[in-house]
Amino acid sequence: MIDRPTVTQLAADLRARKISSVELVRACLARIEASQPALNAFVTITADQALEQAEAADRELAAGRGGPLAGVPIGHKDLFCTAGVRTTCGSRMLENFVAPYDATVVARLKAAGAVMLGKLNMDEFAMGSSNETSYFGPVRNPWKTDLVPGGSSGGSAAAVAARLLPAATATDTGGSIRQPAAFCGVTGIKPTYGRVSRYGMIAFASSLDQGGVIAQTAEDCARVLRSMAGFDPRDSTSVDIPVPDYLAGLDAPLAGVRIGVLKEFFDTGLDAGYERRVREAFAVFERLGARLCELSLPNIPRSVPAYYVVAPAECSSNLARYDGVRFGHRCSAPRDLADLYKRSRSEGFGPEVKRRIMTGTYVLSAGYYDAYYLKAQRVRRMITGDFERAFAEVDLLMGPTTPTVAFALGAKSADPITMYLNDIYTISANLAGLPAMSVPCGFVDGLPAGLQIIGPHFAEQRLLHAAHRFQRETDWHTRVPERCA
Amino acid sequence: MNAHQGTRVSKGAATEPGAAWETVIGLEIHAQLATRSKIFSGAPTAYGAAPNTQACLVDLGYPGVLPVLNAEAVRMAVRFGLAIGARIAHQSVFARKNYFYPDLPKGYQISQYELPIVAGGTLDIVLEDGSRKRIGVTRAHLEEDAGKSLHEGLAGLTGIDLNRAGTPLLEIVSEPEMRSAKEAVAYMKKVHTLVRYLEICDGNMQEGSFRCDANVSVRPAGAEKFGTRAEIKNVNSFRYVEKAILYEVARQIELIESGGKVIQETRLFDPDRGETRSMRSKEEANDYRYFPDPDLLPLELDAAYVESVRAELPELPDAKAARFSAQYGLSDYDAGVLTASRELADYYEAVTRGVPGQPKLAANWVMGEFAAALHKEGLEISAGKLPAERLAGLLARIADETISGKIAKEVFEAMWANGESADAVIASKGLQQITDTGAIERAIAEVMAQHPDQLAEFRAGKDKLFGFFVGQVMKATRGKANPAQLNALLKEKLPG
Numbered sequence: 001m002i003d004r005p006t007v008t009q010l011a012a013d014l015r016a017r018k019i020s021s022v023e024l025v026r027a028c029l030a031r032i033e034a035s036q037p038a039l040n041a042f043v044t045i046t047a048d049q050a051l052e053q054a055e056a057a058d059r060e061l062a063a064g065r066g067g068p069l070a071g072v073p074i075g076h077k078d079l080f081c082t083a084g085v086r087t088t089c090g091s092r093m094l095e096n097f098v099a100p101y102d103a104t105v106v107a108r109l110k111a112a113g114a115v116m117l118g119k120l121n122m123d124e125f126a127m128g129s130s131n132e133t134s135y136f137g138p139v140r141n142p143w144k145t146d147l148v149p150g151g152s153s154g155g156s157a158a159a160v161a162a163r164l165l166p167a168a169t170a171t172d173t174g175g176s177i178r179q180p181a182a183f184c185g186v187t188g189i190k191p192t193y194g195r196v197s198r199y200g201m202i203a204f205a206s207s208l209d210q211g212g213v214i215a216q217t218a219e220d221c222a223r224v225l226r227s228m229a230g231f232d233p234r235d236s237t238s239v240d241i242p243v244p245d246y247l248a249g250l251d252a253p254l255a256g257v258r259i260g261v262l263k264e265f266f267d268t269g270l271d272a273g274y275e276r277r278v279r280e281a282f283a284v285f286e287r288l289g290a291r292l293c294e295l296s297l298p299n300i301p302r303s304v305p306a307y308y309v310v311a312p313a314e315c316s317s318n319l320a321r322y323d324g325v326r327f328g329h330r331c332s333a334p335r336d337l338a339d340l341y342k343r344s345r346s347e348g349f350g351p352e353v354k355r356r357i358m359t360g361t362y363v364l365s366a367g368y369y370d371a372y373y374l375k376a377q378r379v380r381r382m383i384t385g386d387f388e389r390a391f392a393e394v395d396l397l398m399g400p401t402t403p404t405v406a407f408a409l410g411a412k413s414a415d416p417i418t419m420y421l422n423d424i425y426t427i428s429a430n431l432a433g434l435p436a437m438s439v440p441c442g443f444v445d446g447l448p449a450g451l452q453i454i455g456p457h458f459a460e461q462r463l464l465h466a467a468h469r470f471q472r473e474t475d476w477h478t479r480v481p482e483r484c485a
Numbered sequence: 486m487n488a489h490q491g492t493r494v495s496k497g498a499a500t501e502p503g504a505a506w507e508t509v510i511g512l513e514i515h516a517q518l519a520t521r522s523k524i525f526s527g528a529p530t531a532y533g534a535a536p537n538t539q540a541c542l543v544d545l546g547y548p549g550v551l552p553v554l555n556a557e558a559v560r561m562a563v564r565f566g567l568a569i570g571a572r573i574a575h576q577s578v579f580a581r582k583n584y585f586y587p588d589l590p591k592g593y594q595i596s597q598y599e600l601p602i603v604a605g606g607t608l609d610i611v612l613e614d615g616s617r618k619r620i621g622v623t624r625a626h627l628e629e630d631a632g633k634s635l636h637e638g639l640a641g642l643t644g645i646d647l648n649r650a651g652t653p654l655l656e657i658v659s660e661p662e663m664r665s666a667k668e669a670v671a672y673m674k675k676v677h678t679l680v681r682y683l684e685i686c687d688g689n690m691q692e693g694s695f696r697c698d699a700n701v702s703v704r705p706a707g708a709e710k711f712g713t714r715a716e717i718k719n720v721n722s723f724r725y726v727e728k729a730i731l732y733e734v735a736r737q738i739e740l741i742e743s744g745g746k747v748i749q750e751t752r753l754f755d756p757d758r759g760e761t762r763s764m765r766s767k768e769e770a771n772d773y774r775y776f777p778d779p780d781l782l783p784l785e786l787d788a789a790y791v792e793s794v795r796a797e798l799p800e801l802p803d804a805k806a807a808r809f810s811a812q813y814g815l816s817d818y819d820a821g822v823l824t825a826s827r828e829l830a831d832y833y834e835a836v837t838r839g840v841p842g843q844p845k846l847a848a849n850w851v852m853g854e855f856a857a858a859l860h861k862e863g864l865e866i867s868a869g870k871l872p873a874e875r876l877a878g879l880l881a882r883i884a885d886e887t888i889s890g891k892i893a894k895e896v897f898e899a900m901w902a903n904g905e906s907a908d909a910v911i912a913s914k915g916l917q918q919i920t921d922t923g924a925i926e927r928a929i930a931e932v933m934a935q936h937p938d939q940l941a942e943f944r945a946g947k948d949k950l951f952g953f954f955v956g957q958v959m960k961a962t963r964g965k966a967n968p969a970q971l972n973a974l975l976k977e978k979l980p981g
Contacts (some may be wrong), residue, residue, distance in 0.1 A: 001504060094548065101542060185812045200549040207779035235551050236781050314779055319580050320592020321546040325645065328548075340584055364583070364774035398908060420605075 007072055007166045007220040008084060014061055014071040021054035021061070021071030022391040023083035025115055028073045032117060032164045038145055039481075041159040043078045043088050043136050053115040060113065069227055070113030075168040077127060077156050078119035079199040080106050080211070085116075085263030089202050090134040090152075093322050093329045093348030103200020104232045105169055105211050112227035120155030120168055124350045125319065126176055126204040128152050129422045132413050133352040140409070142481040143447055147406040150180030156214045157184040162484040167215035167224050171201060171255040173208045174307055175401075175426025178438035181214050182401035182450025185440045187467065187477055188214040189221045192457045193433030194239035196225075197232030203318040206237075208430040217466035217477055218439065222246035226462065244461050250468040257466065260392040264300040265399030265425050265452075277442035278400045284473050285398075285466070295394065297386035300399040302379045303428040304420060309363050309376035310431070315353075316360025322348060355416065384432040393458040396466055400425055401438040401450030425452060435460045439467045440476035448476070505706040508734050509714075510669045510699060511661035515654050516686040517630070517694040520563045524629050524653035525552030525595060532692050536635070536646035544632075544651040546590030551780050554579075558653040559784065560629050561685035562602045562627050563794045565655060568683055568801055569622050571606030573791050577779045579627075583774040588632035588645050596656075598775045601626035602784065607681070609803060610671040611821065620672050621660035628654050637642035655685070661700065661711065671722050677723075678802050682827045696721040701733045702747070712737070713747040717761055720754050729754035735759050781973045791795060807832055813837065813844035822852055828866040829856075832873050839877020843884050850880060854897050871901060879907035890914050892964055920967045922974065925958070928966065929978050943979055954979060 005013070013019050029047050036042060050073070060066035076082060079089045081099035088094045102110065110116070110241055123133040131154030132137040139154040140161040141147040149158040153170035157180035170177045172190035181188030189212045196211040203209060213224045226247065231240040261282065267276060282292055324330035324344030331343030349357070363372035390397060402422060412419040429436035434454050441451035451470070455463045471477050523530055526543035543550045580598035603625035609617045630652040635644035657676060663669045668762060677695055680686035688695045696719055704710035715733060720726045732754075737747050751770070752761040767896045777783075800808070802824050809820035809830070824830045829851070836847045855876060864870055879896055882888050888911060899910040909915055919925055932954060933940050943950040954975055958966055 079549075087548070089548070097548065099547070099549065101549075199551050202548045203780075205779075234553060236553050237551075237779075313776060317583050317593050317774070317776070320585065321548070321590060322581060323585060323587070323592060325587050326545060326547075326590060337587065339610075361774065364776055366772045369774075369776070 005166065006216050007069070007223050008217070010072050010166055011069060011223070014057075015030050015066070017061065021057040021073075021115060024071065025050050025054040025073050025117065028117055028165060028320065030044060031162075032159075035162055035484075039140050039142060039158050039162060039164075040137050041121055041139050041155040041162070041164060042075070043090070043121050043134075043155070044086055045233050046085055046116060049085070050115050050117045053110075057113055057115055067111060067113035067227070069109065069224070072114050072167070073117050073165055074109060074114045074224070075117050075120045075156065075159055075165050076106060077122055077153050077168065077170050079122060079171060079202040080169055081202065082106050082116070082119065085119065087119065088136065089126070090122040090136060091349065091353070091390045092135040093345075094202075095135065095329065096345070097112035097328055099200070102199060104197035104234065105228050106200065108228055108230075109224070114224075114227070117165060120153070122155055123152035123176075124353050125202070126152040126171060126173055126209075126317070127352050127356055128317070128420050129175070129179060130407070130409070130412065131155070132409065133350055135350060136273055138409060141406050142484050143185065143406065146408055147447070148183065148411075149406060149410055150183035150402075150406065152176040152180075153188075153214060155187055156179045156189065157181050160184070160186045160214050160216060162479060163480060167213060167220055169211060171204075171209055171211050171213045171230070171438075172208075172426075172430065173204050174311060174430050175423040177212045177214060178401045178436060178450065178452060179423060181438040182440075182448065182452075183327070183406040185443075185448030185476065185479060185481075186214055187221055187437065187471075188212065189218075189225060189437045189460065189463065190429065190435065191225065191229060191436045191460050192239075193430075194237050195229050195435070195458065195460065197230070197235045197238045199232055199234040203314075205314040207314060208307075208311055210430070215385060217471055218437070218464050219247070219250060219471075221437070222250065222464045222468070225464075226408065229460075239458075246461055246464050249461070250465055251472075252465065253445060254285065254466060254469045257285075257292050257396065258292040259285055259292045259466075260390055260394035260397045261292055262295045262300070262334060262397050262399040263294050264298075269403045269421065270400055271404045271444065273444035273451050274400055274402075274404060277444060278398075278451055281441040281451045281470065281474075282398065284470055288469055288473065290466075293394065295390050295397065297383070297390055297428075299379065299382040299386045299427050303383060303431055304424055306376040306379040306383070307423075307427045307431060308359070308420060309372045310380065312356040312360030313364050313373050313376075314360065316357045316364065319349070319353065319357055324348075338354055352416070380431045383428055387428075387432045387434060387454075387456075395455070395459075395462060397454040399452050401452040402426070405444045405447035405449055429454050433457065435463055437463050437467055439444055439470060440479070441474070442476055443479075448479075500973075506703045506734075506738050507708070508666075508730070509661050509702045509704060509711055510663040510666070510730060512659045512663070512669060512673060513698040513700070514659075514673065515696050515698075516565075516657060516676070516680045516688075518558050518653040518655055518685055519687050519761050520555055520557045520561065520653050522555060523651035524555050524558045524627065526651050528651065530693075531653050532689075533879060534648055536644065536648060538648065540632075540647040540650055544590065544647055548590070552595060552778075554781060555653060557628055559602070559786070560794055561653075561683070562625060562655050562785055563656070563786065564683045564685055564798060565625055565680065566603030566606060567791070567795050567798055568679055569603075569608055571603045571622060571625070573786060574600055574602050574604065574784075575786060576600065577602040577626075577784045577786075579778045579784070580775045581778045584771045586631065587643065588634045588647065588650070590650055592633065594629060594631060595778055595781070596628035597626035600783075602786075607680060608672065608675050610668060612671070612677050613667060615817070618668065620662050620668075623658045623660050625655050625657045628656055630654050637781050655680075661702075665671065666727045666734070669699060669730055670727050672722060673726055675802075678825055682799060682802055684799075684827075690721045690723075693721055697726060698720075699726060699730055700734075701730055701737070703734055703737045703741070713749050715747065715749070715761070716751045716756050718751055718764065720806040725754055725756050728756075728759055729761055732759060736761065757841065782904045787839030799827070814849070815844065815848055819848050819852065823848060826866075836875030836877045836880065837875050840880040840884060843880060846880055846883065847877070850876060854894065858897075858901050875900060875906060882907050882911060886910065886918055886920065886967060888916055888918050889964070889968060892918070916965060918967045919962050919965045920970060922970065925962070925966050925971055925974055926978070928961045929954075929971075929974055932961060940979070944981055951975065951979065
């Protein structure tokens with residue numbers, strides 16, 4: 001019953017009373033429970049609450065009421081605060097942290113009628129590209145369980161890929177929606193910075209973090225995003241621009257749309273097989289009437305170094321609140337204040353988080369601030385400038401989401417630099433605050449590859465439109481890992 | 486903020502016997518803004534509540550929460566900036582000042598660093614000799630306060646009260662342009678007066694709503710370079726500021742003259758011992774790793790906004806004092822005293838309106854009996870103990886000669902004690918001045934009859950006895966005889 005249905009299909013069937021939310025949720029929960037030993041996609045499963053919410057949704061639907069997502073099961077990445085349900089951020093530090101409030105994203109999706117089935121595993125504090133930094137153990141790739149699912153939203157991507165859920169929330173600071181979506185063969189959108197409220201979304205790097213969706217299709221992404229997005233007075237960086245109906249015009253023709261192919265994304269690091277899949281996708285767009293041209297954004301190669309200054313700098317400050325005083329992990333029997341800080345933080349954070357806190361502390365220190373932080377901010381402006389010039393000429397930019405398909409667990413965990421380079425194509429959109437998607441575009445050696453689509457600020461609709469038209473022509477997004485079928 | 490750079494005084498100058506030293510002082514004043522809610526959250530700012538009852542998730546630095554700037558705090562900062570003739574930044578930036586402390590929930594304080602909201606203003610202070618001195622205000626910036634660590638009554642433990650965390654502060658940084666403790670106090674008082682005029686701070690120093698850090702250094706008179714400074718933290722009374730600076734100046738001079746060197750450090754003033762003590766040296770100082778707070782966009786203020794705030798500014802202390810001098814014919818000193826607070830100035834003006842044509846009489850009474858009575862009971866004008874119309878009612882009776890100034894003091898005391906009007910007190914106690922010539926003449930005649938010996942002596946040329954007769958008639962009339970009339974009549978009657 002639930003192997004294939006999308007959010008779109010399920011929402012319609014629920015409204016038509018062809019299925020009930022309770023039976024749907026029960027089926028999903030059963031699949032989730034069964035999948036946990038192999039995939040480990042969930043940190044917390046909220047079965048009882050989910051069934052209660054499903055019953056409520058069924059009553060609403062029976063009365064002809066209910067929001068646009070009434071009764072639809074979803075999961076939240078475990079950094080969105082959920083009142084009464086622990087929010088761990090994939091960290092020992094917050095292993096037992098229960099937020100007393102709902103994140104805006106959680107509250108909005110709840111108001112739309114969606115039913116939360118649990119909290120999804122992730123890299124610790126969203127720092128990682130493989131989900132191996134989670135304190136709760138790595139998530140495994142449903143396509144091949146000795147591979148990583150990508151990160152940091154690995155649980156979200158794996159859960160949707162394994163059809164445990166039709167959609168999940170996720171966040172993207174440097175590729176954390178798009179890269180796991182690509183690795184798991186699902187569709188993910190990182191909206192424009194400021195489009196989705198960050199209130200209640202535990203911060204990694206505040207100027208880069210953005211909440212979004214991972215689902216099977218662009219249409220589903222549009223459907224869920226419509227209920228998530230919008231101005232929030234509690235987030236000063238959210239933007240007060242009306243949210244368009246992302247579902248409107250999805251089927252409009254693509255003829256005349258100008259697509260820029262990013263030259264810098266086809267560098268020597270890109271796997272040859274992957275490149276073929278991406279170029280095949282370009283051909284689909286050309287058939288649909290889009291006009292392609294090659295474009296160069298000279299500052300793009302500077303994205304990774306700039307990102308690994310800005311993001312750690314912000315993280316070093318954002319994570320200072322985990323001091324063992326008010327919430328989170330506290331060491332046993334601290335001798336004094338310094339001991340309380342040192343041991344609580346040493347014990348509570350994993351090695352990747354510590355590495356970034358130390359890097360960030362260093363780049364903000366007196367004597368290094370100008371050379372690192374200020375310079376990185378200048379690079380960031382240059383990259384933004386590159387994109388602005390590009391979008392004066394084209395409507396969308398496209399390229400691969402990642403340089404390779406999913407890699408093996410442990411393959412890169414010993415070398416942070418190699419790991420960081422996996423985000424080489426995704427980071428620039430975060431630095432510039434642009435909306436970007438990853439859409440399944442075929443397979444390399446039996447593993448999914450992702451096509452990345454980047455648009456100008458607040459052009460989510462344009463991205464979703466292009467992705468939807470692509471998905472009408474292709475069936476990559478409908479492929480399910482054999483073991484999950 | 487470093488108000489000035491430290492530079493070591495040359496050893497030759499330092500050891501020269503009898504060298505005259507010049508004191509250099511800059512102040513950083515923290516004024517708590519009188520907003521209802523905190524600078525980045527909706528929690529109330531009320532003082533004195535039970536620990537941790539006025540702190541919401543934002544103040545507690547909970548995971549996931551975000552700051553939202555309080556527009557009222559911005560308006561108050563702009564009011565201050567305009568009042569000191571400063572530039573209001575078109576764009577100012579909130580920055581994070583990072584350090585670990587248990588009462589700093591986020592591990593950083595949100596402040597303003599490179600781009601403050603207010604820059605480059607001035608304030609005039611009046612020196613002891615009556616001359617004016619202009620003090621530069623380098624900048625004023627918005628920031629949040631931290632919580633409090635409590636040690637009392639918690640044996641071996643530290644308690645954290647986050648009620649104060651997130652309270653809006655305006656940090657007002659002066660140029661190092663004060664040259665004595667007295668100047669520093671005059672400046673601090675001036676700022677205190679101004680923030681209360683502007684209704685942006687309640688000025689309550691006991692509760693810590695208005696406190697200052699003093700940067701103090703000394704240099705040989707005539708030297709150009711500043712000496713190495715010490716920063717005295719968190720002094721919360723005018724008297725303590727003066728004492729702390731005087732102590733610190735003497736300490737530094739003594740240190741240098743005995744061959745030592747002042748080191749750049751933070752010191753604490755201990756009011757019980759009247760001394761400053763080292764808290765931490767420059768080497769131990771934190772590297773605060775300031776950077777722009779990514780949770781808050783740069784604060785943009787356009788000219789229209791600034792003008793709208795300017796249009797709401799009240800009459801400021803200096804302008805009001807000048808007007809009082811001109812309009813009411815008061816001395817500069819009296820005008821200065823009466824405009825020291827907006828409440829006092831408003832009270833004075835209300836009194837003058839109630840007794841037209843008597844601005845000096847009103848000034849004398851407001852600064853004299855009224856101020857003394859308030860002071861004696863430790864009351865504020867706002868307590869409403871004696872409404873201005875009541876005091877004006879009393880002064881009107883002096884002006885129309887119903888009572889003498891001396892009787893008026895008695896009436897005032899009764900009014901103060903029981904809240905009655907002057908007329909009611911005068912009527913109930915029968916204190917109207919006797920201006921009826923016949924009645925005074927009768928009293929004079931009685932006194933003359935009762936004191937034949939003194940009358941004879943007076944008439945024999947002992948003029949000094951005139952005063953005796955004044956006193957006797959006053960006694961007979963219980964002080965109510967009109968003094969001028971009494972004098973005239975006695976001069977007429979006594980010689981016989």
